Structure formats: structure tokens, C-alpha cells
Amino acid sequence: TEEENTGARKIRAAFHVFDHKADNTVDVREVSTIIYSLGCFPTKADIHRFVDEVEEDNMGYVHLDKFLPVMTKVLLENKFPPIPEENLLQAFEVLDKERRGYMEPQELAKYMKSEGETFSQEEMNEMLTALVDEKKNLICYKELISQLTLDLDT
């Protein structure tokens, strides 16, 4: 079908960005980036399961022949749907108990590094650089959410 063709083409295009040897394989560590770039929002656990399905016998790489059908299924079934903005807002408001509309960098960092699928120090540093408003030294999450979504779409 037309939709399937478009989907397959998108998957292939994304895959090839990391196919450095031009032999239809990518390093297993790039798989998450490819999945994310196709508009999906898997958790790390989801990614581990996906990789288990497609990795070549623990060789450290994935072949397009295995990747394509699994990824196609993911897209068709919308397995890792995007996060609605309201849910994201609510999530921040859970952590920002007083509902001030902003968080201090250390506050967010504490959660990101100790709860859920924790961030490494490097990831945290990068996140702070991206999200912290320099003048106020705060993370004004309300504005950020819509701004960052806009960034990616332009």
C-alpha cells in the first residue's frame, strides 16, 4: 500500500544515515536514535526488547533485513506513541509539587539521576544546558514544552 511504501522508505532513509559501510548494517548502539527519529517514544526497556529481536547474534550490529519488518510493525501498530503535551505538563507538575510553573535545576537533576531510567551525568549536563533559562537559572517547563516541540518540527 501507499502508506506501507512511504513507511518503508522513511525507515530505510533513517537507517542509511548510520549505515557507514554502505552494507545495510548499523551499529546496535545507533538503533535507539533511528527509532526515536522516526517519531517514536520508546522507553529504554522497549529499546532493549527491540534490539534483542533484531541484533545479529550479539555481534554488535543490526541488518536492515531484520530491522525493517520489526520497525514497520512498530509504526503500523503505533507501539511507542508520542507523549501528549498535557501529559508532559502533568509530569512536571507532579515533580513541581507547589505547581510554581518552574523548577530549579538541582531539583530536576535529582529526579532525573535517581528515579526511573536514570540519566548519566553527561546526559544531565546536556539537559540542563538545553532547558535552563540562563537569566533566571530556572527550568520554566511550561514554555519549554511547546518551544522544544516547535524546534523539531521546523
Add this chain to the structure above:
Amino acid sequence: EPCGTPISIGFSYFFSYSLAIRAALLIQRWYRQYVARLEMRRRCTWNIFQSIEYAGEQDQIKLYSFFGFLMDHFTPARNLISHIFRENEICRDTEWERYFCYKDIEVPDSYTGPHLTFPMTFCGVSKLVEAFKQKQQLHARYVLQILGETWRLLRILPNINHVSVCQTKEITICGDLHGQLEDLLLIFYKNGLPSSEKPYIFNGDFVDRGKSSLEILLILFGFLLVYPNDLHLNRGNHEDHIVNLRYGFTKEILGKYRVHGKKILKLLQKIFSWLPLATVINDKVLVVHGGISNSTDLNVVSRVDRHRVRRPSDPLSVCFVSIKLKRSQGRRRVRSLTNHSSALPQRNSLPRRSLQNSSISHQLSSSVEDELKRRRRLAGFDQTYKNANGSDSDSDPDFAEAPEANGHDWKQVRYVNLLWSDPMPQNGCISNEVRGGGCYWGPDVTEEVLGRHNLQLLIRSHECKQDGYEFCHNRRVLTIFSASNYYEVGSNRGAYIRMGADLVPHFIQYQASRTCRDLTLRQSVGWTERSALRALREQLFVHKSDLIRAYREFDPHHTGKISMRHWASATETVLKLGLPWRVLRSQLVSRTHYGMVDYQQWIKELSITEPKLEVSDTSILETMYKNHSNLETIFRIIDTDHSGLISLEEFRQTWKLLSSHLKMEISDKAITDLAHSIDFNKDGSIDINEFMEAFRLVDLSAHG
């Protein structure tokens, strides 16, 4: 609000705690997706830059291949360029010393730059580094003095330096710098200046592209003079005066030193030819700029006369021509949409405009006379050249002969491999059939060569890497690249290696330019992306006519519109960059109607500035834009005395040469018209820089 009983308090506490975890999970998931999307864009941008870079290199290869052809076929045009292949061996070194003498050059009182005393000392070089940090320029007298001393020292160094590291003495290894002084200063800041306690190896490509190539050289040479046993320089493929003509070093020198530039260039040419070829650490780690081939034998390399590589009619350029072509071919990550037949067994398709494939020698030898006649006619040269050239002692008709037949050439060929080769993932070693030099080498070749020499690691440079370094071939080959932001601000990090007695490389990465460090990931990706798209739009613009012709083929009814699929296919056919045009389309073509691209309108919108000169013939204008670099290269070659000026006649000859290379007719009238539109100096000469500036592309598009 928690209720009274302990159990219910516990429960709601637990409930809110797990809610926090769920919230954290959501935010993490969202953010990681955001970062990955940016990383994808950054990677695509990288691919764009690399494709354009390699396309430019291919262009140069074609030009030099053309020169090689001229050299081997005794056309009169050959005389215009033959001097770049000829080493003037008539003068002896003592005569050169007299020519390069700095003693008569006076340093005026008004000079505010650094003063050097010789012999060089650590303090002297540090002073030099400080001065360059303050953007001062060293006086020509001191430049020639340092270069003279360097030349004298290099002549007594061996082809391969052997160094040892021990517990108390680690070594630092740096890759390509390409005239980016900020990176060298950053390395010194983080790692310390060279000294006998802090040895360094610089692995080639110090010059070209960046603006401070000379300053980098002077600093490196300064430390070399003070610490000859602890500062090691390996020659790179850009330490070559012909390459410098195209990639900016020649222009930099002539711009900075109007009076003595020519002398400085000549001395540098000698110095480059005397740079050592490789360094070996503890007899275990080989450091060389490009790489190896299956025939690499370090014993042979150490015996070659490294400064005598060029021979009259067996131009090194033709050797490296084919090498560079191979280099570019290997980068086709995304398959070109057009189908080519591959002449090489293990590689992807060759780009159609390749001049080098296994059958070319047959092609050319069978129709040489025809080709020659046609080129002569196109170039407008006299048909009676044959008699004049009969006694040319430079003639060396070994065009079709494989260099293996000539022992001397074979050694040169290996030397060329060291500076120009690239690793490839597949096994094997693809070498050039016509000239037999330079290659892509596979992991099996790495194992064999390292094994044969009892080495454990090969460190090389030559290729830009996003993180500044990259392993391949089961971690037996390490690429180190020290020019950060090579393609654009934010495009890549630079790196250097620290290595101790255990011979385990440790990496330090960095990115010069404060602007870049302060940018968020999003901003730096955006910046680089805009730059790449600008570069792409330039490419599209210079190929306007060809693109319209290609689009028209899909539009038989002249509707002015074609489908997106056809647009992508036609664009790749013309540009041959191997890029994912369908993905890029949304960033290049702002409007589509029901999935159709209005190509006429779109081409018009690729707004580029109009040239400052009035030219009646628009096709010559397009040739001008498309062949900007080639034209400049030819100009600079013809300008034998490096004055930056050429006569009207030389201007005409340049165009004739170019039109012969492009196999297109450019009428005398068109050339004369062009010449008349230029500002002539009083003596009837044309300033090359001014002329090239008038045709520099500037993208005026609104998205800027």
C-alpha cells in the same frame, strides 16, 4: 492530603512516590527522543558537508588528471603547466641558500611584531606563540630565518623517526590542524607546550583551509628547532605545493607577505619535501598521516630519497590523482540513484564522471591521436607543435607503463600510499590500475602489515571524525583528527592522544571557539544545518542549467511541475552527491502543490548575488561559478612568479585550458568580452584575487 491511619498514610505516600517515578520516566523518555532527533539532523548535516567536500576533491582530481594527460601528450598547453611538475635540480643547495638569505631584509622601526634571536630558545618560541595569540604577524626576515634553519635541520632527519616513551615520559599525538590556530592553542593550553619532558608528534596536514597555516608552521618549526628529539613532524598530503594552490595556503602566504611571499613559498616547498614520512613509537606503534597498503615495507620506506619524489613527466600528481579519486568513491554511503557499472570488484558503483577505471588506459591509448587532435582544436593551439617538442628532454612516454616496471617509481608509489590511503571495512587492497599507487586498505592488510613489522597499532589521520577520533579494523587502526569545527562551527570535536609506556591511547577531546561551547545542542545543530543547506543551495545554483534540463525530461508537457520523486531523482543525477534528496526536499523546496514541485519557480528563488561584472554571455558566467576552484587553481599555476597578477594573454590561455578540460567550446569573443569587463592594472595585468572575488558566491536567501 494524607488521612489519619498509618496504613492509609503509607499507601498515599507510596502512591505519590510511584507517581514521581512515572513522571520522571515520562520526562526522560521525552527528552531522549528530543536529543535523538537532533542527533539525526546533525548526522544528516555531516553527510551533506562530507559529500560536498569529496565532490570538490573529485573536481580537483579531474583537473590534475587532465594535467597529467597534457603532460604525457606533448601539447603546447603542457608548457603552461609543466613547471609545476619539474623540480629545478639545476641549482645546488648552496645556491638556494643564497637565494633564501634573509640577511639583507631590514626590519623597520615601525615593526610591532615579535623579534626573534637565534639560536631559538624555549623562551623565543613561547614569545612567538604569545604574539600569534595577539594576532601579530612575524616579519618576513624572521620567517625566512626560521624556515632556513628548519630546512637545514630536516635534511639530516631520517624518513622514519623512532621515539620511545617510558614511565616518566608520555607522548602526545595530534592529527590534522589545517591552519586552525585556535585548536593548536587549545591543545597547548590543555596539555602544555612541547619540551623534553613533553614530547609531541604532529601527524601532518598542518596547512590549508584554515587562516593561520603559516603561524602553525612557524610554531611547530620553532619547537622543532629547540627540541629536535622531542618534537616530531610527519608529512601530510597537504604539505604539497600543488595542493596548496587550490586549498588556500599559497593564497594565505601571498596575502600576508606581498614582497617576500614568493621566496617563502619556494622555501616551504623544499621544507615540505624534506618532512619525515612516519614515526614509530617503541617499535610498536606506527604513526603516519594517511595509512598503508599491502605492499608497505618500512625498510624500503626508510631508504627512499624522500625529497626527490617528483620526476619530470611521471607526475606525482597523476599518482595522487587516482588515489584521491578512490578516496571519494568510498564515501558513497547512500547509493546514488543512477546506475553505474563498477570496474572495481569490491567497491560500490563508480560515479559516472570518473576518469579512472580499469579500461581507461585502453580507451586512451587506442584513441590518443583523435583525443589529442580534438583537444588541440578546442584549445586553439598550433598544429605544428610536434617539431618544436622533438628535442624535449623532459619527455618520458611511460603513460601506459605500470610503475612497477620502473624500480624508482615503485618506491615513490609506496611513499604516496603513506600520505593518501584510507582504511575500508572490507578485506583487500584496492589499488589503481593505471598508475599503481595509493589505495583503500582492509582489515586483513592491517593485520598482515602490522604483523610483518611486529607492530601493534597504526595511528593515522587524514579523515575528519565527529568525535575527533575513531577506531577501526578491530581497534588496530586509530584515526586522530585535531581540527575541531572543521566543516562548520559545531560540526565536530577535535582530539589528541596521550600515550604512556603501556602504549594505550588516552583521548582528550575539545571544541575551539567560545561561541560554539556556549551554544546549546539545539542551537549548534541548527547553526551547522543552516550552513550545510547554504552550501547545498550553492551547489544547486551553480548547476542551474543542468538541473532544469534534467527536470524537463520528466515534464514532457512543459507544465513547469514535476513530482517530488522525479525531482529527487533528477537532482541526484545532476549533482551526484549521493544525498537523500527526498528527505532534504522539505528543507530546500519551501512550497509544493499536491506533491508536485514547481521547479521553474524554485530555481528562480535560489537567489544568489549578481556578479559585480557585466557579462553578456550568461553561459560563461555559469561556467565561472561551477568551476570556481578549478579556474583559480589554473590561474595560480600560470602565475609562475606568484605575483598575483596575470596578463591578458595568460587570462586567455587559462580559459582555453579550462575549456579543453571541460570539453566545451568557449568562444574567443566570450573570453574577450569577459576580459574587457575586468579592471585592468596600468600594465595590462589582471589581479587574480580581485577577479575571483567578483565571482564568489554569496547566498542571499531569506532563510540565511
